[in-house]
Amino acid sequence: MPSRSSLDNPHPFGEPAWTTSLLSPFYRDSHHRLRLHLREYLETKLFPHAFEWEQRGLRRLLIPGLPPKYRCGKSLPGDIPDEEWDLFHSMIVSDEFHRCPHMGVMWGLTSGNTIGCPPIINFGNEEQKSKYLPQVCNGELRxxxxxxxxxxxxxxxxxxxxxxxxxxxxxxxxxxxxxxxxxxxxxxxxxxxxxxxxxxxxxxxxxxxxxxxxxxxxxxxxxxxxxxxxxxxxxxxxxxxxxxxxxxxxxxGGFKIIMANFNPERLSLATGALRLARTCYSEAYAHALRRKTFGKPLMENQIIRAKFASMARHIETCYSWIEQLIFHMQNTPRAEEDPQLGARLALAKVQAGKTLELCCREAQQIFGGLGVNKEGLGAVVEQISRDMRVWVVGGGSEEIMDEQGMRLVMEKTLRTQNPRL
The missing domain is CATH 2.40.110.10 (Butyryl-CoA Dehydrogenase, subunit A, domain 2)
Incomplete structure (x- = not known):
């Protein structure tokens, strides 16, 4: 396993357990290498400019994920071989990108191609793929x-x-x-x-x-x-x-194409929401260690530690659920067409959004007035509080996702009990 980056978050539960303390059956050496590569690159090349770019509404980079045939010889991030790349690598990319303190920048850099190209990649004819995808890879088209x-x-x-x-x-x-x-x-x-x-x-x-x-x-x-x-x-x-x-x-025949785009989008939204939740947790954790009230650090108050325990429980349980879903998708042919998977992805997306809402609120409570200030120690959490609604509403609001998830699993139950339905 590669050595941990000096940029790693030192706070407990500030990073997924597989990167710091616990063994996991899902991740190999290439996953660790990709994570460290992305972290070093993003921290040095992009994140320092995030505040300026968010304020000015700029976009400056294209990072599409395309099949090798249309990548014009370009390698995957971290030089991971194509035959080794799996959905957990894709999850790591989403997780690391969502560490940006100003997510509008990362969406501006990547999201258009990320969600606009898959219909062509997965359903387009060869003429369409050959015409558009190489130009996307070269940055000529968006x-x-x-x-x-x-x-x-x-x-x-x-x-x-x-x-x-x-x-x-x-x-x-x-x-x-x-x-x-x-x-x-x-x-x-x-x-x-x-x-x-x-x-x-x-x-x-x-x-x-x-x-x-x-x-x-x-x-x-x-x-x-x-x-x-x-x-x-x-x-x-x-x-x-x-x-x-x-x-x-x-x-x-377009409805099937659109629905095929939604499962990966919801998975990415869920992964991103959990990383933003970890950021809220970590920012508040650092503040609770340094901030003193009534003669002692905030962290010495049991009620504050209980807030962190609640945040950690929600983050870790939802993250484990997403890992299970990715493992199923990785090892099941045509899994994206399974309504039972779609149901669970819908519900997981809702749970991740609720986890983000909880962690953002609790972090702002711990920061107090600093948590609503666009400058200073609470600025990152304040920014997330403004960005957050997209992860709760985007890709399907929680009310519709909850209904869709339960309706799909109920249909299977009804068919099992009464095969004539």
Whole structure:
């Protein structure tokens, strides 16, 4: 096992147990090497600039994850061989990136391609892959994912953006609106959910729509409470002509493509939420050791230690659940198509969001007034408190995720009890 980095968090529960103290069956030497490589790189090259970039809303880097055929000879992070890379490596990437004190920056650097390219990677034809993916890898093109609409968030089947074939049959004419589209300000293309058929899920398709200098396309920045540098965007399509060759998969078969994107997205959101929860915990832990009240450090108060125990319990149990789900995905063919896995990922995403909410609140309580100040010792926790809502609402709100998770597992139970259903 590689030696621990000097940048490691020294506080108990400040890092996942497999990196510090406990043996795990999930991680190999390559996982440790990747983690140390990312940590050194991010701490020295990116994180020092995070505050400036968040304030100015800048984006400066593309870090797409692409199959080797389309990577133009570039290696994976940490020079991990392709044959060794697994979902735990991907989890480590997400975990380390979410250590950034200003997550809008990291979303601005990575999220557009991370969620906009998989529909092409997984469902696009060879012509589409060869045309777009190498240019993404070289930094020549940037994608975003355009699904959410003003009237259709978690209810994807309710989207209203229409795409109708023109008289030639060679172009779709697209009209509608998309909202909260990460990286949309800078993207060259939007992987877009459109309605090509009737109502409901069976009438949805996915189109690759060019955004830059395209007649009928307008974009504007959305001013949200956090994640300023993520480039959250409102996009309007007004009779935009899109070549039929830009259709991903088959017409009216887009709902499956969109759903396939959601499981990895929810896994990434859950992983990120837990890292942000650890950051809240660690920032508060350091403060409780140095802050003195009534003649003694805060940490000497039993009620303060109880807060840390509660945070640690929630973080560690949810992290272990996510590890179990990743292990299942890694070792089960076509696991992403299993509704039972989807149910558990939905519930795990909810639990991770609730854990983040708890840890952020408790950290702010421990910091007191410093926890709501944008400067000074509590600034990191204050920033997370503004960014946090995306991890609770994004990728499906907890109310809908809870319902979806229980509905899917109940359907299996009912079928088992009554095979005729």
């Amino acid at each position: 994608f975003c994912l355009a699904i959410t609409e003003p009237e259709a968030g978690s209810d994807v089947a309710g989207i209203r953006t229409t795409a109708t074939l023109d008289s030639s049959g060679q172009f779709y004419v697209v009209s509608g609106q998309k909202k909260w589209i990460t990286n949309g300000l800078w993207a060259d293309y939007a992987t877009t959910a459109v309605r090509t058929g009737g109502s409901g899920a069976s009438g949805i398709s996915v189109l690759i729509i060019p955004l830059k200098d395209t007649p009928g396309v307008s974009v504007r920045r959305m001013m949200n409470s956090g994640l300023h540098a993520s480039g959250s965007t409102f996009i309007v399509f007004s009779d935009v002509r899109v070549p039929r060759a830009n259709l991903i998969g088959r017409e009216n």
